[in-house]
Amino acid sequence: xxxxxxxxxxxxxxxxxxxxxxxxxxxxxxxxxxxxxxxxxxxxxxxxxxxxxxxxxxxxxxxxxxxxxxxxxxxxxxxxxxxxxxxxxxxxxxxxxxxxxxxxxxxxxxxxxxxxxxxxxxxxxxxxxxxxxxxxxxxxxxxxxxxxxx
Amino acid sequence: xxxxxxxxxxxxxxxxxxxxxxxxxxxxxxxxxxxxxxxxxxxxxxxxxxxxxxxxxxxxxxxxxxxxxxxxxxxxxxxxxxxxxxxxxxxxxxxxxxxxxxxxxxxxxxxxxxxxxxxxxxxxxxxxxxxxxxxxxxxxxxxxxxxxxx
DNA sequence: TCCTTTGAGTTCCTTGAGGGAACGCTAACA
DNA sequence: TGTTAGCGTTCCCTCAAGGAACTCAAAGGA
Numbered sequence: 001x002x003x004x005x006x007x008x009x010x011x012x013x014x015x016x017x018x019x020x021x022x023x024x025x026x027x028x029x030x031x032x033x034x035x036x037x038x039x040x041x042x043x044x045x046x047x048x049x050x051x052x053x054x055x056x057x058x059x060x061x062x063x064x065x066x067x068x069x070x071x072x073x074x075x076x077x078x079x080x081x082x083x084x085x086x087x088x089x090x091x092x093x094x095x096x097x098x099x100x101x102x103x104x105x106x107x108x109x110x111x112x113x114x115x116x117x118x119x120x121x122x123x124x125x126x127x128x129x130x131x132x133x134x135x136x137x138x139x140x141x142x143x144x145x146x147x148x149x150x
Numbered sequence: 151x152x153x154x155x156x157x158x159x160x161x162x163x164x165x166x167x168x169x170x171x172x173x174x175x176x177x178x179x180x181x182x183x184x185x186x187x188x189x190x191x192x193x194x195x196x197x198x199x200x201x202x203x204x205x206x207x208x209x210x211x212x213x214x215x216x217x218x219x220x221x222x223x224x225x226x227x228x229x230x231x232x233x234x235x236x237x238x239x240x241x242x243x244x245x246x247x248x249x250x251x252x253x254x255x256x257x258x259x260x261x262x263x264x265x266x267x268x269x270x271x272x273x274x275x276x277x278x279x280x281x282x283x284x285x286x287x288x289x290x291x292x293x294x295x296x297x298x299x300x
Numbered sequence: 301t302c303c304t305t306t307g308a309g310t311t312c313c314t315t316g317a318g319g320g321a322a323c324g325c326t327a328a329c330a
Numbered sequence: 331t332g333t334t335a336g337c338g339t340t341c342c343c344t345c346a347a348g349g350a351a352c353t354c355a356a357a358g359g360a
Contacts, residue, residue, distance in 0.1 A: 003173060003317075003347065004197070010260040012249025013180050013242050019253070021176070023154075023318075030163050034292060039337050047154070049319050054338060074327045076336055081287075084252055089287035090276050091244050092163050098241060099162025102234055103169070107297035110160040114291045118281035121293075125279040126240050131268035132277075137231075137239035139266050142184060146258035153318055153345075173347080189308050199348050204309060224356045226307060 010149035016091070019063045024048050025056050026092060029081075032066060033089050037078040060085070090124075097123040160299035166241070169213045174198050175206050176242060179231075182216060183239050187228040210235070240274075247273040 007018035020026055027046055036042050043053055057079060060066045065085035071078045081089070093113075100109040100123060115122045128135040157168035170176055177196055186192050193203055207229060210216045215235035221228045231239070243263075250259040250273060265272045278285040 006177075011177070011180070012246045012253065012259060012261070013176055015253040016245040016249040017176060021171075021173070023171070026163055026167060026171070027156075027161070030161070033287060040335085043337095049321095050338070051320085051340085052318060055317095072327090072336090074336075075325085075338095076327095086287045087251070088248055091241060091248060093276060093285070093287070094241050094244050095166040096162045098238055099166040101237070103162065103165040104297050109162060109295040110297040110299065111162070112293040112295040114293060115278045115280060115283075115285055116289050116291070117283045117285075118278060120278075120280040122278045122280040122285070124276045124285050125282075126243060126274045127277045127282075128265045128268060128270075128272050129275040130265060130270040130272040132275075132282075133265075133267045135243070135265055135267075135272070135274050137183060137236045137243070141264045141266070143262040143264060143271075145260050145262040147254050147260040149260065190306085193308095199350095200309070201311085201349085202347060205346095222307090222356090224307075225309095225354085226356095 010147060016088075019065060020060070020088060020091070022056065022059070024052060025060065026095070028053070028056050028060065029065070029085065029088065030092055032079055032081055032085075033092065037080060039077070039079075042079075093124045094126070160297060166238075169215060170210070170238060170241070172206065172209070174202060175210065176245070178203070178206055178210065179215070179235065179238065180242055182229055182231055182235075183242065187230060189227070189229075192229075243274045244276070 005018070006014040006021065009015065020029060024046065028042060028048075031042050031045055036045050039053065039057075042048070043050055046053070057066070057068070061068050061079075064082055065088050066079045067082050068077050068079055070076060096111070096113070104110070112121045113123060114120065126135050127133060155168070156164040156171065159165065170179060174196065178192060181192050181195055186195050189203065189207075192198070193200055196203070207216070207218070211218050211229075214232055215238050216229045217232050218227050218229055220226060246261070246263070254260070262271045263273060264270065276285050277283060
């Protein structure tokens with residue numbers, strides 16, 4: 001099915017979706033983040049079609065969020081997050097916080113996150129990079145930026 | 151178009167994707183967030199197929215992130231974010247921060263965000279809800295939670 | 301009274317992406 | 331000389347996205 005190309009839009013959300021917005025891509029990044037690094041591991045853990053997994057991995061490599069590198073003399077490869085990719089995990093962490101709060105139900109969250117700095121089970125909050133106070137959907141005004149469309 | 155159903159997975163990322171992971175859904179939420187609230191506005195601004203827009207809006211309403219309500223005696227409706235939906239915008243704000251940093255290029259970010267609390271152009275940071283210190287991909291340990299799969 | 305306009309979808313056809321199973325390729329190892 | 335393990339390719343089928351045309355309801359004008 002022909003899909004619309006988001007990469008040309010003058011919108012950072014659309015551009016980010018062009019990198020990791022296709023089906024399965026966030027879950028592939030999650031798996032690589034938590035330590036599944038090889039093709040067979042990813043395929044088995046996710047239950048994704050091998051064809052689609054190949055396409056997604058290539059796409060993520062092309063955009064520099066993961067890196068493909070050999071781990072053996074034999075033709076064996078593993079995928080690891082780049083710095084760019086590790087920052088993209090921020091998006092996943094916020095999805096976790098939202099899903100834990102709104103979708104986990106009676107059973108509670110499937111995974112807990114312990115923060116190294118304080119040792120507590122916690123989750124992420126969004127704060128202003130400038131003043132450190134909370135920064136949520138209603139706390140900002142939008143202004144046209146230098147890269148705005150004509 | 152994800153033919154695989156993510157909603158049953160024991161993963162808050164997969165469940166969140168089930169709500170807003172389909173193509174266009176994040177951009178629809180963005181538009182509603184910034185003030186496009188009507189069917190015609192959304193269709194014109196996004197250039198999305200009317201059929202898909204209808205499907206996505208219904209899906210988002212079913213999951214309680216937006217609300218459909220009449221704004222006229224005539225059969226006219228507008229879509230607005232619920233509380234649940236406003237919190238989902240957190241995910242978009244982090245996509246903005248990442249896209250602005252890694253994909254904006256020479257031109258710079260297309261949109262600037264001014265924080266009400268401090269009045270500065272800024273972006274979001276991820277901090278620990280417990281101790282307030284930075285909380286990024288490498289700053290946490292994962293533990294099985296109460297809702298973990300058997 | 302009839303015609304037109306507007307907003308909000310709905311229908312229908314075409315194309316191409318995802319699912320899934322089978323196949324291929326390479327290098328070590330028994 | 332098989333056999334195995336890891337990593338993809340190829341192929342076919344189904345169904346979802348694109349896109350244009352169509353419908354419907356209510357208001358406003360001629």
